[in-house]
Amino acid sequence: MSKGQGFGGFGLGKMKELADAFKKAQQVQEGAKQLQEELEQLEIQGEAQGGLVKVVLNGNQAPQRVEISQEVLQESAEVVSDLVTAAMKDAYEKSTLTMRQRMEELTSGLNIPGL
Template sequence: MAQGQGFGFGLGKMKELATAIQKAQQVQEGAKKLQEDLEKMEIEGVAGGGAVKVIMSGTQEPRRVEISADILSEGAEVLSDLVTAAMKDAYVKSTTTMREQMEELTGGLTVPGLS
């Protein structure tokens, strides 16, 4: 190794690394806040034209199920299918919301040498 060259990190690279570390710390702080926000969110999945609703948090924690009295006469199998469809709808909406917010939070994060 030539004298004065260190490990291949010039001053510019060190500044990039410091900036990336700072951004990573901001992302970590933002992730904590995002987790809290997602836990408080209520995301609704629906089926049967709104006859069945499943509400879950942004972290996919089930909160409640609402079933219209009108749909009860359709029988257990139909009701089961509608609850399942509403659960899937809520899950997709919840995971999409989480992914979009994480992408927004981490946007622009690059680590020198890894991009």
Template sequence: MAEKQGFGFGLGKMKELTEALKKAQQVQEGAKRLQEELEGMEIEGEAGGGLVKVVLSGNQEPRRVEIAPEALNEGAEVLSDLVTAAMKEAYNLSTATMREKMEDLTGGLNLPGL
């Protein structure tokens, strides 16, 4: 007589599924903490040797722009270029920080898109 197979899940598969669900819950909790941490961070980009500084949060929320009085003497076009360069640097640093922290959080998991 043939044995009943049920749904095709053996105890080993259930154990794997349970472990995967636990890990997913840990990652979800860690992601929430990481989001809070990123919101509290300040990441600075600068240009012109510090004439212009742009500060973003760890999740790219603009915080402030600091422009040294000497930068005003450079003219509008140069000042605009300095602000843009500082913004790009802050953005790149912020995304690199976010990526690094996400990799730390998901360490060893093979999740698509992360």
């Protein structure tokens, strides 16, 4: 074993890097737990036909409610179905973007492959 290298060439500098990485991972884990709680409370609204149909999801993409205006109810079942589907897609896209942005904020400054 060469002087100052520690176990298997894993010197003190590498140990500090490893400790820092563990510390950052723990911070991310704590932040992820807090983020999960925030997302549960968040409401994201998708719309169709200028807001005549609204779908609300929480930040974890769980459906919360659907609002359909009386005006839309005069349409055929097929039209109502299409509008609800469009509002769902809008809400889903918005919630996915929100989740991605929040995760990027949480992991900013970290070099984690895949994030």
